[in-house]
Amino acid sequence: MNIQPGFLTLTQLRQIHAGSEPLTIDPSATAGIRASAQLVQQAAQGGAAVYGVNTGFGKLANQRIAQTDLNTLQLNLLRSHAVGVGEPMPERVVRLVLLLKAASLARGFSGVRECVIDLLLALYNHGLTPVIPCQGSVGASGDLAPLAHLCLPLIGEGEVFYRGERLPAAAALQQAPLAPIQLSAKEGLALINGTQVSTALALDALLATERLFEAAVISGAVTLDAARGSDGPFDPRIHAVRGQPGQIACAAAYRALMVGSEIRRSHLEGDDRVQDPYCLRCQPQVMGACLDQMRYASQVLMREANAVTDNPLVFASTQEVAVQAGAVEPALPGHRSRPLEGEVATGHVGGELLSGGNFHAEPVALAADALAVVIAEIGAITERRIAMLVDTVVSRLPAFLTPEPGLNSGFMIVHVTAAALASENKSLAHPASVDSLPTSANQEDHVSMATFAARRLQPMLRNTEYIVAIELLTAAQGIEFLRPLKSASVLEGVLQLVRSVSPAMMRDRSLAPDIGAVHQLVAQGRIGLAGEAQITELTALRLV
Incomplete structure (x- = not known):
């Protein structure tokens, strides 16, 4: 190249x-x-x-x-x-x-x-x-x-x-x-x-966040169907009057993902629920804000990838x-x-040699901190959807998604794992850029901490990838109780992919291997690709 x-x-x-x-x-x-x-x-x-x-x-x-x-x-x-x-x-x-x-x-x-x-x-x-x-x-x-x-x-x-x-x-x-x-x-x-190390670490995380984001949008759509949620909150008019570009793009993606769902059609009449919980209803607002933040970070990091950041600079x-x-x-x-x-x-x-401070990685630090918040928020709303699915009062599915609750614990502790990971991300999301320690005998008296800001994104990504994997397993289990009705065609393709590595669980077994297998699908971008091949609205969520 x-x-x-x-x-x-x-x-x-x-x-x-x-x-x-x-x-x-x-x-x-x-x-x-x-x-x-x-x-x-x-x-x-x-x-x-x-x-x-x-x-x-x-x-x-x-x-x-x-x-x-x-x-x-x-x-x-x-x-x-x-x-x-x-x-x-x-x-x-x-x-x-x-x-x-x-x-x-x-x-x-x-x-x-x-x-x-x-x-x-x-x-x-x-x-x-x-x-x-x-x-x-x-x-x-x-x-x-x-x-x-x-x-x-x-x-x-x-x-x-x-x-x-x-x-x-x-x-x-x-x-x-x-x-x-x-x-x-x-x-x-x-x-x-x-700033090339900080920038490379942040770009590496940005590309992984892009894959994670697509998988989380798809897993949220699967959960919406498993919970028999309403697609009314995704009406384009709602999002147009607010005007946030990420929100508009995400709402379009959710609408496209739900097209043709038999599960949704079966509950258009006779459902006495007035409004869904925020974790379902506000997905475009939350994920759209994350998308806008990712695009901001992408712009900053691409400028930095093309920048000259050593000192002094030589103008010949x-x-x-x-x-x-x-x-x-x-x-x-x-x-x-x-x-x-x-x-x-x-x-x-x-020409001239000019001394300056382009080596100061504050733009990278702030962009990495923005990505940290995005990754934490994706995990936070995903964890809430998992909690909603295992709660029979809200989801109207069997308690903890098992046919014999009591004898079986089902997905009870799977949710605990997701909660632990989401909580860990909250600590990791603390801005690294607000810290500074003087170095070089106080000559270098304000520093960005950009390298750590970017490096700490990897454990956060792993945590959230696992949370999304757990949601996919949980939502797939929820849909088992709605069969023989089918979800939308794109989502059925995703469900088949999940089922290729994890069969339905009607009696308790260790789900740790299943979580690991679905995590690989998420981390490798295979969940996003499964939907992207069929609907153009998902490609609109890619960074430019």
Whole structure:
């Protein structure tokens, strides 16, 4: 796949995330990469102090580094910052980090040579996945520790996963075969400075949330039928007068999912219930708000995926920066610091190195926190529907969905499991972005905690995937008591999929294996795909 830096799309990231297609950087990026690298080399040879080129880092920025030590400075930077702890990040996430880091550097504002970007992509394309411990970043000054671990293999150090083994990077490079490189001025700093780890973790969670969301909409529709709920609250006029786009799209999906249900038709007359519980009636409002929040997070994260987030930034020409990747405004003219001494006057590549704070991952932290609330809310309303189904007073189904309650406990404790998971998510949903601890002797005095904000989404996703799996099992059991009536055709397809891994339970047995099997269907996106193949309204719930 050819990557044009600054113009990655969510569709491309879905394909990259799901496969192992070789990646290349579009040749149009070459001129910018070379110009910025040349400007850095000029700065390194000049007499002026330039942060990250001939100075120390962080609180040590006032320390000048001798010309003869500039390459060692970059080498030491990678080694000293590789201090992560904990389990390795999933390989699918690390491969996404490799892509995002290469694409960001290839924008031509980081001052690295082509060989650095080429080797990052070579690691990706040859299947060498750096081992990155999952803990150790506060999400400001970039994801320093994890990115240092990512880039150690470029110099033949650190570890990688290669062909199913965890190996020293030097050995894996030899097998590939690939040659390590010697870092030049600023390159170590450009490699470890940036938000690519936080962004990759958040994007990985976003794509999983998209699958979860579709499954939860479908499982909610199955429950609506099992509870013989009304489809009146999904009337398009109700949602049109409110005008919330996610709500309108979700209501349309629920209506489409219910078309042709014999169960619904059998209760159009003679049902004395005036209104359904909120967990049924307000599904478009709750899930629609979640969809709008997911779309907001998607927009933020895709901007970040295309961003340049290291420091300092290298502007190798005085021209205005082009608007790319959804940026709202171009760079403002006149907002420029003093050029490097002699650069423009010498007739060499003109331009500036500007220090700023694009490494601060606050946009990612807030987007990840938004996703955390979405994941928790999907689980919360799903748990309420499970509770409603096992309550015979509300559902009008046998108590705990068993033909012989008392002798059998049925789905009593299955609901307890769902409640435990939903409650755990409430603690995990606490915003990570509101916390900050100063680092680097108070030089870096406000940080985003974006890396944890994104990383904590995975246990939340697992919890909610299990809750949705439990709802599918519970709703399928409820519909057994309404046979021979059939649900809508799409929902019958979903029920068949559930029944392919979990038969109906008319006498007590352990449901733990069944929950695990249906969880796999949810996590793999197979529940969503089962409905999506038949109705276009579900495709409208996908992120764009």
